[in-house]
Amino acid sequence: EVQLLESGGGLVQPGGSLTLSCAASGFTFSTYAMSWVRQAPGKGLEWVSGINYSGGNIYYADSAKGRFTISRDNSKNTLYLQMNSLRAEDTALYYCARHIVGVTTYFHPWGQGTRVTVSS
Amino acid sequence: SYELTQPPSVSVSPGQTASIICSGDRLGDKYVCWYQQKAGQSPVVVMYQNNKRPSGIPERFSGSNSGNTATLTISGTQTIDEADYYCQAWDSSTWVFGGGTKLTVL
Numbered sequence: 001e002v003q004l005l006e007s008g009g010g011l012v013q014p015g016g017s018l019t020l021s022c023a024a025s026g027f028t029f030s031t032y033a034m035s036w037v038r039q040a041p042g043k044g045l046e047w048v049s050g051i052n053y054s055g056g057n058i059y060y061a062d063s064a065k066g067r068f069t070i071s072r073d074n075s076k077n078t079l080y081l082q083m084n085s086l087r088a089e090d091t092a093l094y095y096c097a098r099h100i101v102g103v104t105t106y107f108h109p110w111g112q113g114t115r116v117t118v119s120s
Numbered sequence: 121s122y123e124l125t126q127p128p129s130v131s132v133s134p135g136q137t138a139s140i141i142c143s144g145d146r147l148g149d150k151y152v153c154w155y156q157q158k159a160g161q162s163p164v165v166v167m168y169q170n171n172k173r174p175s176g177i178p179e180r181f182s183g184s185n186s187g188n189t190a191t192l193t194i195s196g197t198q199t200i201d202e203a204d205y206y207c208q209a210w211d212s213s214t215w216v217f218g219g220g221t222k223l224t225v226l
Contacts, residue, residue, distance in 0.1 A: 044204075044217060045206050045217040047208075047217060059213050062214075103151070104153070106174075107208075109162075
């Protein structure tokens with residue numbers, strides 16, 4: 001069974017840092033692109049960052065550029081999101097999702113999410 | 121930056137047809153997918169490549185995309201279809217989600 005398990009969320013002060021992890025199992029992680037998507041409380045989905053299978057191509061939303069760094073360790077089947085200079089507006093449930101690539105790309109499956117709260 | 125616009129809410133009676141729209145500039149030139157998110161759960165893809173259903177998604181779900189509008193249609197809507205629905209497209213090396221539509225079945 002394909003599974004994605006996020007961890008690393010928590011309460012952090014504004015300006016602080018946090019690193020999220022997404023442990024993958026049930027598929028060959030090293031052959032799939034991945035993304036992080038967040039959802040602020042009571043709000044919609046916002047794509048944050050994506051990375052190709054090797055880590056050679058990386059993309060960020062404008063809200064993440066310069067502050068967040070996506071990476072992956074294919075030997076550990078794990079995706080990461082390092083978040084620096086955190087702001088109150090970064091408070092959200094952070095999901096990791098696997099890319100299914102064909103004629104187009106969609107995200108499947110999604111993990112259960114890890115909650116990040118930025119507050120003093 | 122590219123924007124996708126969805127109505128905040130749609131209501132439908134059980135057994136009727138629900139149509140959820142997603143609008144964006146020349147959206148018909150892009151591929152659109154749709155996600156369903158039930159309360160307290162993670163999103164699940166219900167449509168990709170405009171009109172393709174992933175395995176396990178009921179036939180009552182269908183999709184289309186033309187001009188500036190993509191549409192997710194649910195025929196014979198059931199109470200279990202009550203959820204938030206999000207459209208998604210790729211533009212300029214970023215993934216964009218619509219703001220979401222809450223589908224109420226009553």
